[in-house]
Amino acid sequence: xxxxxxxxxxxxxxxxxxxxxxxxxxxxxxxxxxxxxxxxxxxxxxxxxxxxxxxxxxxxxxxxxxxxxxxxxxxxxxxxxxxxxxxxxxxxxxxxxxxxxxxxxxxxxxxxxxxxxxxxxxxxxxxxxxxxxxxxxxxxxxxxxxxxxxxxxxxxxxxxxxxxxxxxxxxxxxxxxxxxxxxxxxxxxxxxxxxxxxxxxxxxxxxxxxxxxxxxxxxxxxxxxxxxxxxxxxxxxxxxxxxxxxxxxxxxxxxxxxxxxxxxxxxxxxxxxxxxxxxxxxxxxxxxxxxxxxxxxxxxxxxxxxxxxxxxxxxxxxxxxxxxxxxxxxxxxxxxxxxxxxxxxxxxxxxxxxxxxxxxxxxxxxxxxxxxxxxxxxxxxxxxxxxxxxxxxxxx
Amino acid sequence: xxxxxxxxxxxxxxxxxxxxxxxxxxxxxxxxxxxxxxxxxxxxxxxxxxxxxxxxxxxxxxxxxxxxxxxxxxxxxxxxxxxxxxxxxxxxxxxxxxxxxxxxxxxxxxxxxxxxxxxxxxxxxxxxxxxxxxxxxxxxxxxxxxxxxxxxxxxxxxxxxxxxxxxxxxxxxxxxxxxxxxxxxxxxxxxxxxxxxxxxxxxxxxxxxxxxxxxxxxxxxxxxxxxxxxxxxxxxxxxxxxxxxxxxxxxxxxxxxxxxxxxxxxxxxxxxxxxxxxxxxxxxxxxxxxxxxxxxxxxxxxxxxxxxxxxxxxxxxxxxxxxxxxxxxxxxxxxxxxxxxxxxxxxxxxxxxxxxxxxxx
Numbered sequence: 084x085x086x087x088x089x090x091x092x093x094x095x096x097x098x099x100x101x102x103x104x105x106x107x108x109x110x111x112x113x114x115x116x117x118x119x120x121x122x123x124x125x126x127x128x129x130x131x132x133x134x135x136x137x138x139x140x141x142x143x144x145x146x147x148x149x150x151x152x153x154x155x156x157x158x159x160x161x162x163x164x165x166x167x168x169x170x171x172x173x174x175x176x177x178x179x180x181x182x183x184x185x186x187x188x189x190x191x192x193x194x195x196x197x198x199x200x201x202x203x204x205x206x207x208x209x210x211x212x213x214x215x216x217x218x219x220x221x222x223x224x225x226x227x228x229x230x231x232x233x234x235x236x237x238x239x240x241x242x243x244x245x246x247x248x249x250x251x252x253x254x255x256x257x258x259x260x261x262x263x264x265x266x267x268x269x270x271x272x273x274x275x276x277x278x279x280x281x282x283x284x285x286x287x288x289x290x291x292x293x294x295x296x297x298x299x300x301x302x303x304x305x306x307x308x309x310x311x312x313x314x315x316x317x318x319x320x321x322x323x324x325x326x327x328x329x330x331x332x333x334x335x336x337x338x339x340x341x342x343x344x345x346x347x348x349x350x351x352x353x354x355x356x357x358x359x360x361x362x363x364x365x366x367x368x369x370x371x372x373x374x375x376x377x378x379x380x381x382x383x384x385x386x387x388x389x390x391x392x393x394x395x396x397x398x399x400x401x402x403x404x405x406x407x408x409x410x411x412x413x414x415x416x417x418x419x420x421x422x423x424x425x426x427x428x429x430x431x432x433x434x435x436x437x438x439x440x441x442x443x444x445x446x447x448x449x450x451x452x453x454x455x456x457x458x459x460x461x462x463x464x465x466x467x468x469x470x471x472x473x474x475x476x477x478x479x
Numbered sequence: 480x481x482x483x484x485x486x487x488x489x490x491x492x493x494x495x496x497x498x499x500x501x502x503x504x505x506x507x508x509x510x511x512x513x514x515x516x517x518x519x520x521x522x523x524x525x526x527x528x529x530x531x532x533x534x535x536x537x538x539x540x541x542x543x544x545x546x547x548x549x550x551x552x553x554x555x556x557x558x559x560x561x562x563x564x565x566x567x568x569x570x571x572x573x574x575x576x577x578x579x580x581x582x583x584x585x586x587x588x589x590x591x592x593x594x595x596x597x598x599x600x601x602x603x604x605x606x607x608x609x610x611x612x613x614x615x616x617x618x619x620x621x622x623x624x625x626x627x628x629x630x631x632x633x634x635x636x637x638x639x640x641x642x643x644x645x646x647x648x649x650x651x652x653x654x655x656x657x658x659x660x661x662x663x664x665x666x667x668x669x670x671x672x673x674x675x676x677x678x679x680x681x682x683x684x685x686x687x688x689x690x691x692x693x694x695x696x697x698x699x700x701x702x703x704x705x706x707x708x709x710x711x712x713x714x715x716x717x718x719x720x721x722x723x724x725x726x727x728x729x730x731x732x733x734x735x736x737x738x739x740x741x742x743x744x745x746x747x748x749x750x751x752x753x754x755x756x757x758x759x760x761x762x763x764x765x766x767x768x769x770x771x772x773x774x775x776x777x778x779x780x781x782x783x784x785x786x787x788x789x790x791x792x793x794x795x796x797x798x799x800x801x802x803x804x805x806x807x808x809x810x811x812x813x814x815x816x817x818x819x820x821x822x823x824x825x826x827x828x829x830x831x832x833x834x835x836x837x838x839x840x
Binding site: 087088089090091092093094115125126127128129130131132133392393394 | 743
């Protein structure tokens with residue numbers, strides 16, 4: 084048997100995530116044949132086979148994080164009998180792969196020291212100074228929630244943990260981090276990829292945005308057939324932003340400024356098993372409903388199989404959460420900075436409404452608009468909401 | 480106000496993207512054997528590049544800077560130089576280096592993290608790869624100064640990228656070379672991207688060749704995917720330099736068809752469609768078409784070339800992998816004639832750590 088351990092795919096990278104396998108157990112592979120797409124902090128890269136042989140084991144499934152140096156694939160080499168697989172000699176460092184001269188352990192010094200726990204899973208991102216301070220002060224950096232950019236652990240975070248660890252307080256210095264594959268009840272599941280990104284962006288929103296939510300309903304009883312919710316909502320958002328351009332903007336707290344945009348790029352919250360993904364539909368103000376629909380479908384498929392390029396996932400100027408597909412009428416959707424507004428659309432239901440002096444039953448769509456009150460006034464927000472409702476209540 | 484100086488920058492192309500001559504070809508280009516020699520080297524570079532990236536992806540090579548797309552520029556420059564000239568490369572001009580006698584194995588040893596790869600057995604006088612941007616250009620001017628002082632009819636050739644032309648060192652090198660009329664050619668490989676910075680964001684200058692004007696030396700542009708054109712322009716510049724006519728800046732217009740290095744992902748910053756459009760201008764196809772038009776090439780010869788290259792590459796990979804590790808002393812040696820005490824201590828510490836880790840492999 085020959086074992087292939089995940090090499091450092093960049094410069095000093097500690098891990099990579101499996102995006103998709105191109106081979107399965109039992110497949111015959113040739114040298115340099117693409118085997119698996121791996122995503123690192125910097126790139127998605129194709130990893131080819133180092134040997135010719137038959138794949139006898141794959142370590143991990145798409146979405147799993149593999150530590151640099153950990154097993155990725157086992158092969159039965161062409162010149163070895165199947166029975167030899169069980170008797171093959173492997174070295175302590177991982178394996179003998181063809182004529183590979185060394186193991187990664189020797190070739191690559193980790194760029195940063197491993198944590199005291201030495202857990203092979205995902206490492207917390209931290210400034211080198213914070214990592215060093217944590218080690219010197221006995222704080223387990225893996226247990227800290229970073230407050231720096233993208234969840235980076237800073238020196239302040241470590242110092243705060245040191246204060247908590249003073250007599251009377253307690254800091255978990257030995258909390259084991261376990262691989263997500265564990266799965267026993269109550270066991271710690273370290274957040275990965277999208278779910279981790281969600282934790283970070285929500286913390287960022289909580290710490291920075293002054294959120295205020297206002298709710299109302301749009302009466303869609305008179306919609307002609309063939310209208311679809313998402314593209315109508317996008318059109319209504321465009322109408323709202325034309326009425327109140329201040330909500331189609333970014334707020335920069337550092338320079339106390341805001342940037343207004345002419346184009347309206349709406350990020351749509353998509354729920355995936357891995358967590359929240361926000362693909363962006365560009366320039367919704369200048370596109371037909373058919374074009375919007377085509378784009379929505381493309382992004383939905385891309386979000387589901389995680390094939391969207393980074394360019395489809397950034398720089399939205401407004402957000403939409405169409406959460407009412409299942410349940411829930413109103414909510415307090417969360418604005419992710421630097422955007423300043425998000426519209427939530429709840430479950431459409433048949434409501435008793437007053438029409439003149441008569442009682443009628445109409446289909447209504449509940450709406451919840453959250454805005455960042457640091458730079459948007461209540462008046463602006465309700466005027467935008469009013470324009471959204473007015474557009475939604477058109478027949479087509 | 481009256482005009483006191485006028486300048487013009489010319490662009491040259493000899494073979495179009497279909498391999499059809501766009502003007503009278505120089506003598507070397509009418510010799511099928513000579514064109515074939517260049518085409519063979521370009522193909523070797525292309526195939527070697529793919530192998531090196533795969534070696535990195537499987538943990539058998541460190542970071543590697545690919546050359547795909549630059550083959551015509553690199554081979555054209557190499558073919559124009561004389562063996563006694565001196566090359567001051569950046570870090571991806573394998574076509575020039577291989578032409579001058581650097582081996583595939585040496586390239587792999589270097590990118591495998593072993594400086595012995597820069598100790599070329601072939602062109603002893605050529606400089607090693609130079610990662611600090613533009614720092615090789617004043618060195619090349621210094622080399623040319625030595626030739627001038629000694630009265631030797633030799634030239635220095637320095638490579639630099641489009642991004643590198645924004646560095647002060649490049650201007651200083653051009654200025655010194657112009658003032659002293661030094662026998663040096665600065666080859667500006669304009670591949671459109673300085674890692675993620677496009678040329679349009681790099682400079683307001685219309686061409687990079689025109690940067691020569693301020694130094695008072697000629698600057699010329701050539702289609703960098705046209706190996707005939709690159710060689711012709713380089714030969715002219717080198718002949719002039721060798722005769723005491725001074726330096727030249729040659730800007731070769733090409734495109735980086737790969738990522739910047741194996742630690743880069745260009746899909747994150749390059750606009751969609753640009754890469755596909757660039758592949759239509761790539762250098763190998765037009766050279767092959769031209770060879771075919773001379774009746775000097777066909778599918779059978781192409782197949783034979785590819786298997787010949789594959790065998791060369793495999794042999795180089797095996798030689799690289801069979802290269803014994805250097806001792807830990809190597810990183811301390813050659814720094815000081817009389818090493819300070821602290822360094823000697825570190826050397827001892829490194830030896831103690833190396834001993835147990837070195838076993839079992």
